[in-house]
Amino acid sequence: MALSADLLRGYTDTIILNQLAETDSYGYEINKRITELSGGRLELKEATLYSAFRRLENSGYIIAYWGDENTGARRRYYSITVTGRDKLAESLSQWRETQDTLNALLSQTRKAPVLRDSRGGEIPVIQVEE
Amino acid sequence: MALSADLLRGYTDTIILNQLAETDSYGYEINKRITELSGGRLELKEATLYSAFRRLENSGYIIAYWGDENTGARRRYYSITVTGRDKLAESLSQWRETQDTLNALLSQTRKAPVLRDSRGGEIPVIQVEE
DNA sequence: GCGAAATACCTTGACAGGCGAAGTAACAAG
């Protein structure tokens, strides 16, 4: 079951920055690496990917340069900037906070729903051992 | 620092369902409870909240009924349906998976960027104790 | 040698969720 990047909305940029923090790379490779690292659970669509690059570049978080390979298709490499690293650090800490917050909101102990018969009497629920 | 709900996009529904899984409630109260549980880090905007209710109702995950209080403003209560509970369970497991995936993508050990002087020589980085 | 697949990039337009802004209405407190 693949995750929709829609559930990760807003994190594509962070994911990309995190990849670039390790080493310069180009779109196609970054995408493959993301798929790989996520165990195939996340596959960014190209449109998503390249629009993220444009966004990151416009924000000054990455800079682009053409690779000089004399064989194969031309590659557009990206490099993370200092501001980009700052942004990444900020996003990572924000992700930790988001996790905490969402876990707090989603992990409350919950009573089982009470079943009632037609006269409003409670129907006992048999507890199943896990 | 309040979280942007944009980072939680797609989870508002789950958060609401999770609240309703505990007990029937109405918009204003649910919102206050969310703010409270999140330690003030998440405050859903009313437009967000009520459009979520409409969405959830149209999907059959919740049903609405008017409260019969004879004082104060009228309240529209919501109750989670059986399908809603199923959906909630699914969303919760999806959230766990999302967390795992994102953590896998964001938590790789990273080399510090190498600083170089004008002749390309490496500038040693002084390690700061934390 | 040729067609398919893989590599590699790019663009356009639609869609959906979050939100700013505004409105309605009842009641409480001062």
Add this chain to the structure above:
DNA sequence: CTTGTTACTTCGCCTGTCAAGGTATTTCGC
């Protein structure tokens, strides 16, 4: 009687994702 709180509603904008389409080169099987 004005301000604040409770409570709900609607309209239209913004932004990130994606479906669908395109270009160009190289590699591999047959």
